[in-house]
Every structure is written in C-alpha cells, then in structure tokens.
Amino acid sequence: MNLEAKALDIRKDIVELIYRAGCGHIGGDLSVTDILVDLYYKQMNVAPDKMDDPNRDRFVLSKGHSVEALYCVLADRGFFDKKELFDTYSQYLSKFIGHPNNKVNGVEMNTGSLGHGLSVAVGMAMAGKMDKRDYRVYAVMGDGEMAEGSNWEAVTAGAHYKLDNLTAFVDRNRLQISGTTEEVMTADEQEERWAAFGWNVISIPGNNIDAIDNAVELAKHTKGKPTVIIANTTKGCGVSFIENKAAWHHKVPTEAEYQQAMKELDERRAQL
Amino acid sequence: MNKIANKQVINDVLLEESAKDKDIIVLCSDSRGSAGMKSFAEERPEQFVEVGIAEQNLVGISAGLASCGKKPFAVSPASFLSTRSMEQAKVDVAYSNTNVKLIGISGGVSYGALGMTHHSATDIATMGSMPNMRVYLPSDRFQTEALVRSLLKDDKPAYIRIGRNAVEDVYEEGNVPFELDKATLVKEGTDVTIIACGELVGDAKAAAEELAGKGISARVLDMYCVKPIDKDAIIQAAKDTKLIVTVEEHTMYGGMGSMVAQITAANAPVKVINLTLPDAPVVTGKSREIFKYYGLDAEGIVKTVTEQL
Ligand SMILES: Cc1ncc(C[n+]2csc(CCOP(=O)(O)OP(=O)(O)O)c2C)c(N)n1
Ligand SMILES: [Mg+2]
Numbered sequence: 001m002n003l004e005a006k007a008l009d010i011r012k013d014i015v016e017l018i019y020r021a022g023c024g025h026i027g028g029d030l031s032v033t034d035i036l037v038d039l040y041y042k043q044m045n046v047a048p049d050k051m052d053d054p055n056r057d058r059f060v061l062s063k064g065h066s067v068e069a070l071y072c073v074l075a076d077r078g079f080f081d082k083k084e085l086f087d088t089y090s091q092y093l094s095k096f097i098g099h100p101n102n103k104v105n106g107v108e109m110n111t112g113s114l115g116h117g118l119s120v121a122v123g124m125a126m127a128g129k130m131d132k133r134d135y136r137v138y139a140v141m142g143d144g145e146m147a148e149g150s151n152w153e154a155v156t157a158g159a160h161y162k163l164d165n166l167t168a169f170v171d172r173n174r175l176q177i178s179g180t181t182e183e184v185m186t187a188d189e190q191e192e193r194w195a196a197f198g199w200n201v202i203s204i205p206g207n208n209i210d211a212i213d214n215a216v217e218l219a220k221h222t223k224g225k226p227t228v229i230i231a232n233t234t235k236g237c238g239v240s241f242i243e244n245k246a247a248w249h250h251k252v253p254t255e256a257e258y259q260q261a262m263k264e265l266d267e268r269r270a271q272l
Numbered sequence: 273m274n275k276i277a278n279k280q281v282i283n284d285v286l287l288e289e290s291a292k293d294k295d296i297i298v299l300c301s302d303s304r305g306s307a308g309m310k311s312f313a314e315e316r317p318e319q320f321v322e323v324g325i326a327e328q329n330l331v332g333i334s335a336g337l338a339s340c341g342k343k344p345f346a347v348s349p350a351s352f353l354s355t356r357s358m359e360q361a362k363v364d365v366a367y368s369n370t371n372v373k374l375i376g377i378s379g380g381v382s383y384g385a386l387g388m389t390h391h392s393a394t395d396i397a398t399m400g401s402m403p404n405m406r407v408y409l410p411s412d413r414f415q416t417e418a419l420v421r422s423l424l425k426d427d428k429p430a431y432i433r434i435g436r437n438a439v440e441d442v443y444e445e446g447n448v449p450f451e452l453d454k455a456t457l458v459k460e461g462t463d464v465t466i467i468a469c470g471e472l473v474g475d476a477k478a479a480a481e482e483l484a485g486k487g488i489s490a491r492v493l494d495m496y497c498v499k500p501i502d503k504d505a506i507i508q509a510a511k512d513t514k515l516i517v518t519v520e521e522h523t524m525y526g527g528m529g530s531m532v533a534q535i536t537a538a539n540a541p542v543k544v545i546n547l548t549l550p551d552a553p554v555v556t557g558k559s560r561e562i563f564k565y566y567g568l569d570a571e572g573i574v575k576t577v578t579e580q581l
Contacts (some may be wrong), residue, residue, distance in 0.1 A: 023385065064389065090385035090556065091385070091556070091557075092555075092556065092557040092558075092561050093555055093556055093557065094385075094556045095556070096556075097385050097386065097387035097556050098385045098386040099386060099387050099389055099390070101387065110388075111389070112350070112386065112387060112388075112389030112390060113352060113356065113389040113390075115325070115356075144302060144324065144325050145324075145325055146300075147324035147325045147326045148325055148326055149326060149329065150327060158563075172370055176302050176305075176324075176325065177303075177305060177306075178302050178304055178305060178322065184302055184322055184324050185322065185323065185324025185325070185326070186304075190273050204463060262435065
C-alpha cells in the first residue's frame with residue numbers, strides 16, 4: 001500500500017468531517033495523521049473483528065482532541081460505518097463524541113483530559129509482561145500535553161519496569177492553544193528529558209512516513225527499555241494556510257477554506 | 273439576547289480592579305482564550321501567570337502566591353480544575369485556608385459534544401465537600417459581577433463555576449439584588465418553590481411565568497451560593513410551599529438539590545424533587561439539547577411541577 005497516498009486521503013476525510021460537523025481540532029489532527037497511518041496500515045496487529053483478541057496491539061491517543069484523525073483511520077479500516085460517522089459526528093445523540101470513547105469499536109481507552117494516556121499505556125505494557133504476551137503498546141502525546149506532571153510519573157515507571165514493549169510518541173509540533181510551546185511552557189530539550197529518565201530516544205521528521213516506520217522498527221528491536229519517538233511535526237500539515245498557526249488548533253474551515261484545503265490535498269495527491 | 277458571557281464580566285472586573293491592586297494575579301493553564309482572559313493577559317502581563325497544561329501546578333502555585341500576600345485567581349476549565357487539581361484545592365487551598373479564587377470556566381455541560389472528560393457535572397460535590405471551600409454558581413452577568421466584586425473584599429478560598437456562552441439576563445442592569453451568601457428571591461410564590469443555581473435560574477424564572485398562566489404560584493430562589501447554602505431561605509420555602517423542585521446542571525448525588533433535601537429533611541420535611549443530570553454519562557449534544565433531554569429546561573420544570581403538585 002502507498003502509505004503517503006493513504007495519509008493524504010485520510011487528511012481529506014479529516015477536513016471533510018470537521019467541515020460537515022462544524023467542530024473539531026484540525027491542527028493536531030493533521031500533524032498526527034502520518035503516525036496513525038503507519039501504525040494502523042502497517043505496524044499494528046489490530047483488526048475490526050479482533051478487538052477482544054488478548055494478543056492485539058494496543059493504541060492510546062493521549063492527545064484525545066485529535067479524535068477526528070483517529071476516527072477517520074478507524075472508519076477507513078472498517079472498524080465502523082464511515083457514513084454513520086460522517087452523518088452524525090458530534091451531533092445530537094451520536095455515539096461519536098468529540099473525544100475517543102470506547103463505546104466505539106477500535107477505541108481502547110477514553111481520553112480527552114490530557115496527561116492520562118501514558119500511564120494507561122504503562123499499565124497495558126505491564127500486563128503484557130505479566131501475561132507473557134508479545135503484543136506492543138503505543139501512545140501518542142502532544143508536546144503541550146507534556147507539561148502535565150502525570151506524564152513524568154509514567155515516564156519514570158516505564159523505564160523502571162523496563163517496558164520495551166512500549167513505544168511513546170510526542171507529536172512535537174511546537175504549538176498548543178495559546179501560542180508556541182516555548183511561549184506558553186517550554187518543551188525544548190524533549191529528547192534530553194526522556195533520555196535522562198532512561199528511555200531510548202529517537203528524534204525524527206514526524207510527517208515522514210518512512211522515518212516513522214523506521215523508528216517504530218528500531219523500537220521493536222530495542223530491549224530493556226521503552227522507546228520514545230519525538231516526531232517533529234508541522235501542526236496542520238498538508239494545508240498551507242492551516243500549517244503552523246496556533247489559531248487553527250480548533251478553528252473550523254469556511255466553505256472557501258474547505259474548497260481550498262481539498263484542492264491543495266488533491267494536488268499533493270496527484271504529484272505522488 | 274445578551275451577548276456578554278459571564279467569563280467576560282470576570283475578565284473586565286479583574287482588569288479594572290488590578291489597575292488599583294497590584295496583588296491581583298490571574299493564572300491560566302493554556303486556557304486564556306476560553307477563559308476570556310486574553311485582554312487581561314495582554315494588558316497586565318506583570319500580573320498574569322501562564323503555567324501551561326498543568327492544572328495541579330496551577331492551583332499549587334496559586335496557593336503559594338496567596339501565602340505570600342498575593343490575590344490569585346486561577347482560571348481554567350471547571351472540569352480539570354475541580355477534579356485534576358482536586359487535591360491541591362483540598363490541601364493547598366481549602367485546608368491551608370489560602371486566599372485563592374478558583375474560577376471554573378465552561379462549567380457543567382457547556383462543552384457539549386466534547387463529552388464527559390470536559391464536563392464538570394460533579395464539581396459541586398468535589399469542591400463543596402471540602403471544609404473551608406465556598407462554592408458559587410452565578411446565574412447571569414450582573415450577578416457574576418456583584419459576586420466577584422464581593423469576593424475581592426475577602427481573603428478566603430472560593431470556587432466559582434460559570435458556563436461557556438452568554439446567557440439571558442435574569443436581572444436588570446442597575447437593579448441587581450445581591451447579598452453575599454443569601455439566596456436571591458427572583459419571584460415570590462405560594463404553591464411551589466423552584467430553587468435553581470447557575471445558568472438554569474433563567475429556566476426556572478421562565479417556568480414560573482408559564483406556571484402563573486396555569487394558575488400555579490411558584491416562588492423562584494436563585495441559590496447562587498451553593499455553599500454556604502442559604503438554610504433560612506430553604507426552611508422558609510419548606511414552610512410556605514407544598515413542594516420544592518431543585519434545578520441544577522450537576523449529577524444527582526452531592527449537588528445543590530442533595531443539600532436542599534438534607535436541610536428540609538432535618539428541619540421542615542416537605543416533598544423535594546431534584547432535577548439534575550443523570551448518574552450516567554450524558555447524551556451527546558449542545559448544552560441546551562442536553563438540558564431539554566433531561567427535563568432541566570423551562571418546559572421540563574413546568575412538567576415536573578404540574579405532575580408533582
Ligand atoms: C487536562 C487537560 N487540560 C486542558 C485541556 C484543554 N486542551 C485541549 S487540547 C489543548 C492543547 C494541546 O496542545 P498539544 O498537547 O501540543 O496538542 P496538539 O498541538 O497536538 O494539538 C488543551 C490545553 C485538556 N483537554 N485536558
Ligand atoms: Mg502541540
């Protein structure tokens with residue numbers, strides 16, 4: 001499968017979903033898309049009819065506001081009806097609320113309050129060790145989210161228990177709601193911080209699927225410690241006027257902006 | 273239709289007062305936009321502290337500032353403020369009795385379809401259960417202003433919950449009856465008393481007007497002071513009217529209605545019906561849709577009163 005083409009198709013779905021629903025977190029969705037595509041179309045052992053298989057890989061979207069990206073991927077992989085998602089997302093009485101919810105097939109854990117997912121992933125990885133299963137556990141945090149102290153409790157525990165079946169991602173797009181991470185609360189030296197806590201650290205261009213895939217492979221072959229992939233991404237990646245703008249954290253495109261975004265994504269798709 | 277949100281009023285009052293009082297400090301946790309505190313942050317940079325996405329640190333730092341004589345206002349979504357930083361609120365603010373004002377924004381189910389992680393339908397229970405912590409849910413922009421001006425005069429902990437969007441005025445400009453920790457009588461009545469707090473006071477008022485048309489005389493009490501709750505007004509209502517209906521944007525246990533039932537049971541037993549959100553995740557929808565679904569809007573209140581009276 002051409003994963004780059006898939007990532008562009010998912011980006012189009014994300015823009016469509018948010019435009020139709022009139023709400024969503026478009027910036028963080030577009031920055032995390034390539035990570036999700038590599039995990040869900042290549043790396044992870046998960047399938048719609050295998051969500052109660054104890055050997056399946058586990059995924060936790062700790063930055064739960066990027067739910068539109070996750071739902072577009074899950075819908076495309078057949079975990080649920082895509083039409084229902086597009087028709088009802090965030091609308092009255094829908095089962096698809098604006099954060100991951102485990103009533104929805106494919107979602108392991110409810111998230112949305114930042115700074116929870118990594119601790120949960122540590123628990124899942126620990127259970128894998130206890131039960132001698134060889135599944136892997138993945139979690140994605142935002143860089144603004146890394147200001148939550150609970151993350152660093154989980155980072156400490158992950159290294160302490162040598163959870164080499166755990167791979168964490170930091171979506172390092174350098175933006176949060178109120179501005180850049182460096183203005184709001186410094187997140188620099190992310191690599192050094194994780195390394196000091198005893199993790200294997202890989203820093204990559206985070207919207208490059210080959211780089212993501214290589215890093216995930218390296219993590220699988222690293223023994224005795226968990227791996228963190230610092231994914232240096234662009235918030236809003238793929239749509240010129242959304243890229244690198246704090247205001248697009250949760251802005252909704254107007255009709256003209258929607259048309260422009262779809263056109264740009266189509267053009268990029270044609271150039272592949 | 274009023275377009276000024278309660279949070280905007282808080283920003284404006286603090287902006288005005290902080291020009292005279294340099295000890296007033298506003299703290300946010302990547303929340304200044306949703307808190308309506310952007311202009312405060314821009315105009316008072318030396319009195320504004322950004323802590324990033326770290327609500328426990330937000331409340332702990334506020335308590336430290338307060339212990340050194342500052343007057344901190346920690347402004348963050350009510351959901352995270354009332355649960356994530358609950359222990360800081362309990363130990364560093366309530367137990368230590370520090371002058372921290374916790375402002376919970378986008379409270380209740382204001383965040384609508386964002387779901388339970390973002391709802392704060394348990395904050396009266398969490399914050400109200402702490403000795404020393406006062407809990408206020410003002411109903412409209414005028415009362416919000418009166419409340420904040422009043423709280424600026426004391427040096428004790430308080431939690432104030434407000435909603436996300438502008439709500440209809442309950443009171444009139446220039447005519448805002450307000451006495452701290454006393455319920456406001458919105459409308460006199462003799463058959464039933466509707467006790468409401470926060471944004472639902474507007475619905476209680478509308479319901480009372482509709483009930484009047486049906487020949488039912490409903491008293492409406494604005495119990496913005498959920499803690500310390502106005503016991504006297506509750507006991508008086510229990511004596512004067514056959515039925516009390518409470519209305520709140522909170523789950524059914526440990527909210528304002530629970531307190532009313534506790535007080536009437538001990539002092540003046542009367543039938544009390546609590547209109548609340550359910551003890552379950554709420555349905556997906558905008559806050560008005562959620563109120564309607566659970567019968568908390570004017571129509572639902574009228575229905576309950578006519579059925580129960
Ligand atoms: C505990 C908690 N505090 C605050 C929020 C509100 N919030 C949602 S997204 C966000 C910014 C996230 O920034 P970042 O982690 O950098 O994510 P990204 O840039 O990938 O969107 C905030 C503050 C939240 N969801 N949870
Ligand atoms: Mg970010």
